Amino acid sequence: MSRSIDELRAELTAACRAVGRPVQIMEVCGTHTVSIFRNGLRPLLPENLRLVSGPGCPVCVTAQRHIDAALELAARPGVLIATYGDMMRVPGRRGSLERQRAAGAQVRVVNSARSAFELARDNPAQQIVFLGVGFETTAPATVATVLAAERVGLDNFTVLMCHKLVVPAMAALLDAGDVPLDGFLAPGHVSVIIGAAAYRPIAERYRRPVVVAGFEPDSILRGLVALVRQIAGGRAAVENAYSAVVRDEGNRVALDLLERVCVVADAPWRALGVIPRSGLELGPAYRRFDALERFDVHLGEDEDHPACRCGEVITGRVLPADCAAFGRACTPLTPIGPCMVSSEGTCAAWYKYGQVLAERGA
Amino acid sequence: MCLAVPGKILTRAGEEATVDLQGNQLRISTVLTPEVRPGDWVLIHAGFAISQLDEQEALETWDYLRLALGEDIAAAAGQEPPGRTSEA
Numbered sequence: 215m216s217r218s219i220d221e222l223r224a225e226l227t228a229a230c231r232a233v234g235r236p237v238q239i240m241e242v243c244g245t246h247t248v249s250i251f252r253n254g255l256r257p258l259l260p261e262n263l264r265l266v267s268g269p270g271c272p273v274c275v276t277a278q279r280h281i282d283a284a285l286e287l288a289a290r291p292g293v294l295i296a297t298y299g300d301m302m303r304v305p306g307r308r309g310s311l312e313r314q315r316a317a318g319a320q321v322r323v324v325n326s327a328r329s330a331f332e333l334a335r336d337n338p339a340q341q342i343v344f345l346g347v348g349f350e351t352t353a354p355a356t357v358a359t360v361l362a363a364e365r366v367g368l369d370n371f372t373v374l375m376c377h378k379l380v381v382p383a384m385a386a387l388l389d390a391g392d393v394p395l396d397g398f399l400a401p402g403h404v405s406v407i408i409g410a411a412a413y414r415p416i417a418e419r420y421r422r423p424v425v426v427a428g429f430e431p432d433s434i435l436r437g438l439v440a441l442v443r444q445i446a447g448g449r450a451a452v453e454n455a456y457s458a459v460v461r462d463e464g465n466r467v468a469l470d471l472l473e474r475v476c477v478v479a480d481a482p483w484r485a486l487g488v489i490p491r492s493g494l495e496l497g498p499a500y501r502r503f504d505a506l507e508r509f510d511v512h513l514g515e516d517e518d519h520p521a522c523r524c525g526e527v528i529t530g531r532v533l534p535a536d537c538a539a540f541g542r543a544c545t546p547l548t549p550i551g552p553c554m555v556s557s558e559g560t561c562a563a564w565y566k567y568g569q570v571l572a573e574r575g576a
Numbered sequence: 577m578c579l580a581v582p583g584k585i586l587t588r589a590g591e592e593a594t595v596d597l598q599g600n601q602l603r604i605s606t607v608l609t610p611e612v613r614p615g616d617w618v619l620i621h622a623g624f625a626i627s628q629l630d631e632q633e634a635l636e637t638w639d640y641l642r643l644a645l646g647e648d649i650a651a652a653a654g655q656e657p658p659g660r661t662s663e664a
Binding site for chain 1: 579580605607608609610619621622623624626627629630632633636637640644651652653654655656
């Protein structure tokens, strides 16, 4: 806590020098991406340290087929879609929820799954479909809401389950093997739920260091120092640089809830395809709260925009500026891909803060 | 979207609590943190307390979030904008 930014920078530079070759680290979480930009950390990094963004923005990884299913549900009479606001502008094959709302569909932005539940409780004549989007931070809220709906016997509340798991996505990137990754800066608040120990397979099986860090600039720098020191020493362990908030075992109550209500399933990720055992679906006892089941909607295929390289951006294969559409056809006002839609999307962050960097001459 | 924000539990009844988000009051669920009591600091995400944390960490996080997020802090905690509660 007491080390200053300058001290941490010096430690990072020394650690990078000790490695003596280019080092590539993935910050998995969109909130880290944004914090790194907002705090101007990128220009402060040693020359041989490169940070790439990972598949850690829930909006960015939601498969187009799930957006299409949400659009199909929104078109059903008597259905109201309740969703976190970030999902409103994500393009499906035809339009977005925002455009569908403008055309008369009932779509409501909520900041909490509880609000979706309350909408259902207070409007028994209306079918409320909640878009269950997010990683392990967000999934317990969805699941708790399903249990609440069961408890009070709501038959007008369902969830379109799009929840994703972080560790299988990290493993899938390493299995693909085409992006050199020396280590992972692991997300702070996902780790509150899953616990630092959840990353052990990445360290043990894949021999990559993982450090859990918070979102403040000093916490990110401390995480990077810990990572690069491990890399320099040829070690691969899980370290928790955010132990004031993250426990090794995570939140056992939340994990038990997920286990009780959900099953781990193969899941489609936007532009990444289906990753084995990387998503959560409602288990057999709770299938009646599944929107796809209730409304007999079938997931189609994804047909991503041919110009969009979001899939390569969120796997560290290219930087946003390598995409021909970035900043030209694709801007926050006219997003082609989800990474430009979400405020935590890698492209949106590069677009917003890249201009600041350019002005600084960095 | 995976950001949680700290708040202080003011009152608790069953699985519901009222928290103070630096002057802003918000009703949340404590179903994921059954151990929390009034006076405790919790991290809140989308209307749910997801863990307990100590006051020093909570205040440091606040200072950072206030600069970084401004008005969006309450939204990350699950607060709905005024007049946008449960009427459909």
